[in-house]
Amino acid sequence: MTPRCYRFKLGAFNCMAVSDGKHVYHEPVEILFPEAPMDLLTRALKPHGYTPRHWPEWISDYTCLLVDTGTHRVLMDMGAGSLLPEAGKLVENLQRSGIDPGEIDLVVISHAHPDHLGGALFPNARFIIQHREWAFWNGAPELPRLSSELREVLIRSVNASLPQLTHGIELIDGDTQLLPGIKTVAAPGHTPGHMVVSITSQGRELLYTGDAILHPIHMEHPEWSAIVDVIPEEAEVTRRGLLARAAASDALLFCFHFPFPGLGRVRAKGDTWQWEPIPLPPSLGIR
Numbered sequence: 001m002t003p004r005c006y007r008f009k010l011g012a013f014n015c016m017a018v019s020d021g022k023h024v025y026h027e028p029v030e031i032l033f034p035e036a037p038m039d040l041l042t043r044a045l046k047p048h049g050y051t052p053r054h055w056p057e058w059i060s061d062y063t064c065l066l067v068d069t070g071t072h073r074v075l076m077d078m079g080a081g082s083l084l085p086e087a088g089k090l091v092e093n094l095q096r097s098g099i100d101p102g103e104i105d106l107v108v109i110s111h112a113h114p115d116h117l118g119g120a121l122f123p124n125a126r127f128i129i130q131h132r133e134w135a136f137w138n139g140a141p142e143l144p145r146l147s148s149e150l151r152e153v154l155i156r157s158v159n160a161s162l163p164q165l166t167h168g169i170e171l172i173d174g175d176t177q178l179l180p181g182i183k184t185v186a187a188p189g190h191t192p193g194h195m196v197v198s199i200t201s202q203g204r205e206l207l208y209t210g211d212a213i214l215h216p217i218h219m220e221h222p223e224w225s226a227i228v229d230v231i232p233e234e235a236e237v238t239r240r241g242l243l244a245r246a247a248a249s250d251a252l253l254f255c256f257h258f259p260f261p262g263l264g265r266v267r268a269k270g271d272t273w274q275w276e277p278i279p280l281p282p283s284l285g286i287r
């Protein structure tokens with residue numbers, strides 16, 4: 001059974017990883033590591049039990065983060081809404097955990113890809129997005145790495161979701177302190193206005209990384225950008241900066257597309273890094 005939520009503490013904050021469901025991506029190598037040299041890719045995939053030619057699908061969890069600071073309820077990303085059949089379960093899972101969507105007063109949107117935009121189903125929330133991200137998608141977005149087919153699907157999905165956010169939307173620039181202990185950090189590359197969120201309480205830090213890192217192998221090879229990384233050079237710089245910072249400070253990382261609950265740490269390994277998911281109770285480990 002797919003787990004629905006995972007509660008944990010960060011200092012004085014009560015946090016919960018909330019599943020939005022999952023999605024199966026076909027031809028994962030073409031999506032995640034399209035430019036990786038074959039010999040290095042073969043070596044990187046081996047510990048995961050795959051080869052470049054025998055990895056038919058990548059089953060990606062979609063996991064959002066809820067932080068209760070004691071005075072505010074802050075949600076990081078909104079999942080896929082009605083876009084995909086096996087996702088869009090965020091609100092249902094919040095309600096099952098006793099959280100009414102009306103209690104959430106702040107929603108931080110890491111970026112405007114449709115698997116993070118969901119539906120604006122939080123009537124009392126302010127919605128935070130980077131000015132650069134808003135301008136990119138509301139202009140004529142250039143997506144030269146995507147096939148024309150994928151480009152069309154993506155733009156159509158964004159155009160269906162983004163206008164729903166006109167109520168309560170707040171555009172910010174770069175690093176911004178939103179609340180005590182909740183700060184955005186510009187992390188461009190995956191999209192031009194992509195951001196991560198630094199959450200700190202009582203000296204402990206968690207970095208909600210959005211889509212800066214899509215797969216644990218991107219920690220071992222931060223130079224490999226996904227086909228959906230709009231500006232791959234910036235995406236690599238962002239990944240390296242984020243991973244170096246997290247390894248040096250022992251910050252927790254929260255990764256939206258990783259196996260549920262997407263929580264762990266990174267350790268330096270040679271010139272790059274290695275993912276170490278947090279140990280989970282057996283009830284959550286069974287999929």
Ligand SMILES: [Zn+2]
Nearest residue numbers: 113115116211
């Ligand atoms: Zn995503």
